Amino acid sequence: MPVTSTSSVTAASADAAHGYRERGWTVAETANGVCLITDERVAAVEVTGALAADVRRFLLANNLSGPVIELNGAQPRDIHLVVGVAKAARAIEALRDAGAIVHTDGAGIPLPPTRLSHGSACWRIAPSEARWVPPVVALAAAVRATASARARQLSDIAC
Numbered sequence: 001m002p003v004t005s006t007s008s009v010t011a012a013s014a015d016a017a018h019g020y021r022e023r024g025w026t027v028a029e030t031a032n033g034v035c036l037i038t039d040e041r042v043a044a045v046e047v048t049g050a051l052a053a054d055v056r057r058f059l060l061a062n063n064l065s066g067p068v069i070e071l072n073g074a075q076p077r078d079i080h081l082v083v084g085v086a087k088a089a090r091a092i093e094a095l096r097d098a099g100a101i102v103h104t105d106g107a108g109i110p111l112p113p114t115r116l117s118h119g120s121a122c123w124r125i126a127p128s129e130a131r132w133v134p135p136v137v138a139l140a141a142a143v144r145a146t147a148s149a150r151a152r153q154l155s156d157i158a159c
Contacts, residue, residue: 013114014029016034017034044069044103048077051098055078055146056078059139066134079103084137088140095143100143
């Protein structure tokens with residue numbers, strides 16, 4: 001019996017789901033792949049555009065990077081997996097004020113190899129390449145630092 005594309009995608013998704021469950025993540029298998037279900041153990045912070053690139057550089061320069069999912073599309077997005085959201089209300093508020101989307105409390109996040117309308121979810125930094133899953137306060141600090149630096153740059157240019 002020939003192997004179809006659908007069955008190989010299903011097998012890859014099932015293998016991926018198993019690996020994610022071994023990490024202690026809550027996942028759901030869907031028709032298109034695998035979703036992380038955010039909970040008290042792991043959540044996600046989504047950033048786009050220039051902010052995403054600045055945050056990525058800041059985290060790499062300071063050795064704070066954790067797993068990051070890249071979603072392509074009209075507006076490419078980076079989704080950083082984080083921990084510690086239960087005790088970080090101020091950090092979450094600051095992230096939202098800066099334009100980041102914080103996914104918590106059962107939100108579904110597409111995990112690789114999930115297929116989307118604009119390609120597939122892929123790892124920018126895979127969990128196996130990351131030394132940790134950073135706390136949400138580290139991401140909030142990165143956003144704050146990069147937003148402050150960008151604001152200073154813009155004011156220097158304007159003056």
